[in-house]
Amino acid sequence: MMLATARFFLVDPPGRAQQPYGQFVPKLDHGDTTILAIQHWLQATGAKDHGVPMLAGRAGMEERTFLRRFKKATGLRPTEYAQQIRIAKAREALELTRRPIEQIAWQVGYGDPSAFRKLFQRVTGLAPAEYRRRFGVAA
Template structure:
């Protein structure tokens, strides 16, 4: 069985995220056991002190282990912190940084919830990687960690075994994402229904589906991916990408498929449809206007690809996710 460390750092962390994380993973274990499987994780609160106080001292939580007692763990969850106390928080938790780095080097995956990203970024592990955090903390985060690629438009990011989430309840979308990845999709769906969470909320992020596909060593292909995601309104083709990056079409297709497990055409379609979904969720633009903004001119082709990827027509999707319709 794998080991899950739910971190209780020294300072004002979000009690709801700490307890909620344990609840959702314990539920996932129970669902797995009901299906005749062994639980995936042993779950423990891992802290910096014998006891941690929350809510102005009215509530306390006792960790099962001090972090120095954990020689090896498989998954670490860092809860949200109170951003107005970042300086003092990082000073108090300086000793945690080396432990997090060492656990990651030993193979642990690390997920930060909301403003917990500050602690993860302080390790340096997020340098030159994408991450998200609460939008109200974005300016402060960028000042402190200029080497990190902050993308607050995304609800979830994943890169090289490091996960981050945007603010508030989107943290639970990250937890569902982890359960889907580390258990299976049916277990994540049951957890979402039991806790009355929207498992598909991460689809609000234009490119979250593709974050994991950048976990490869081909920097040239990562540049092509970034270019596709930054130019959703253009009529992109494999030929135009090959010309732009001075690479042969055949070589581009081969390397792209090897790195991302998608063809360039599939990748372009998925990125464009995610951008279209965001427009349908948040604007009153017509279907044709959305179609043109993501670089399509053929209504039939746009609708066909949209349904293929989302399972809904553009009108059905808008009715489901845009409150103004």
């Protein structure tokens, strides 16, 4: 409850960034049913093992057409969208579990914990360990 309230009010002592409180909210009201189906599929699979050729094939489109329509509908490239889904899942795991960061990285689809840490910090503004210290509720 505390975490949800803090995020809702974007509360943090002065001088700190608000970036860690942001949440990924996918754009689903764009009206492109084909892209919406891909978005739902990415969410259901945790955006693991995706590739533009595979996603374009799943959508029944050429790659360039798929990339253009996906970006227009969601505002993100497919790889950026998948990263946001994975980071959201990692945030949840860091908040609610005590599993090692390496295990969480692997669980959300990153084989290289170092790359995961860099991406996590770029998206949230905090290293995974610091994020857990600030927002973790697991005993």
